[in-house]
Amino acid sequence: MDSRTTLINWSLLMGLVLLWGTSFMFISISVETIDPYSIVFYRLVLGSLVLVLVCYARGLRLPVSVKAWMAFLLMGFVGNLFPFFLIAWGQQSVNSGIAGMIMAIMPLMTMLLAHYFVEGENLNRYKIFGFTLGITGITILLGPVFEGGGPAAVGGFAIFIAATSYAVNTILVRRLPRYSPLVAGTGVLVAASITMLPLWLWLAPAGSAGISLRSMNSVIWLGIGPTGIATIILFAVIERAGPTFLSTINYMIPVVAFFAGALVLSEPVEWNSILALVTILGGIALTRFRVNQT
Numbered sequence: 001m002d003s004r005t006t007l008i009n010w011s012l013l014m015g016l017v018l019l020w021g022t023s024f025m026f027i028s029i030s031v032e033t034i035d036p037y038s039i040v041f042y043r044l045v046l047g048s049l050v051l052v053l054v055c056y057a058r059g060l061r062l063p064v065s066v067k068a069w070m071a072f073l074l075m076g077f078v079g080n081l082f083p084f085f086l087i088a089w090g091q092q093s094v095n096s097g098i099a100g101m102i103m104a105i106m107p108l109m110t111m112l113l114a115h116y117f118v119e120g121e122n123l124n125r126y127k128i129f130g131f132t133l134g135i136t137g138i139t140i141l142l143g144p145v146f147e148g149g150g151p152a153a154v155g156g157f158a159i160f161i162a163a164t165s166y167a168v169n170t171i172l173v174r175r176l177p178r179y180s181p182l183v184a185g186t187g188v189l190v191a192a193s194i195t196m197l198p199l200w201l202w203l204a205p206a207g208s209a210g211i212s213l214r215s216m217n218s219v220i221w222l223g224i225g226p227t228g229i230a231t232i233i234l235f236a237v238i239e240r241a242g243p244t245f246l247s248t249i250n251y252m253i254p255v256v257a258f259f260a261g262a263l264v265l266s267e268p269v270e271w272n273s274i275l276a277l278v279t280i281l282g283g284i285a286l287t288r289f290r291v292n293q294t
Contacts, residue, residue: 021256023226024096029218036088041200046223051186076192079169083162090155100257109167134283141276
């Protein structure tokens with residue numbers, strides 16, 4: 001691989017890290033004046049629009065089979081609608097840096113589920129120790145939150161469930177029928193948008209008089225950037241450099257989320273948060289130890 005290709009790959013990866021890592025900050029701004037149902041709906045619709053335009057510009061078309069759309073509906077709910085809502089709802093009481101760090105548990109949950117549902121993805125002592133270390137980090141992070149109880153504890157648990165939902169979706173993607181990545185990504189977001197429409201109409205508060213421009217701009221960016229553009233970059237990175245290279249983001253996203261919240265939103269930086277971040281990232285690194293040794 002020449003230096004120019006390497007530079008492009010890392011530039012794409014860092015762009016993806018920034019889009020996903022700062023998304024928690026923008027969610028925190030969005031929930032200031034917009035309800036979680038509307039945040040999810042606008043995010044899905046805008047992300048779908050970006051992907052549909054790119055998909056059709058490249059001459060690709062969405063499938064029409066019932067089987068394909070059933071798969072898209074399932075993945076759209078488990079991998080987009082459900083976790084998007086839980087994160088937005090949870091961040092009403094949990095700051096963005098903590099939310100981003102909780103999401104770092106996702107690759108560890110994926111590893112655990114893969115042991116039972118994906119052939120050849122067996123646990124070994126490094127993975128078990130790494131998972132234990134990661135859970136310890138989450139305990140350090142959320143211990144003070146759960147001790148206090150109230151909305152923050154429930155919000156933190158909701159974000160943990162969202163991370164688990166992303167992990168479940170990762171397993172589903174491996175087991176369900178495969179489609180062109182861009183077509184599949186577009187179909188999944190379109191299906192999630194269609195599913196979210198009646199929920200939004202039914203559950204979202206009526207009226208928009210109290211919505212600030214700051215929150216609305218954040219929602220618009222969440223749909224276009226971390227949902228639509230990020231999906232396109234994701235496929236480009238996988239195609240150019242492979243999934244192993246992509247997995248590097250597991251170390252970077254929680255760090256970006258934590259410091260974006262601290263620097264931009266002036267969220268508090270506490271010793272237990274720093275210790276939790278180091279512990280979680282150490283757990284992720286330990287799960288990859290055996291792979292790096294072969």
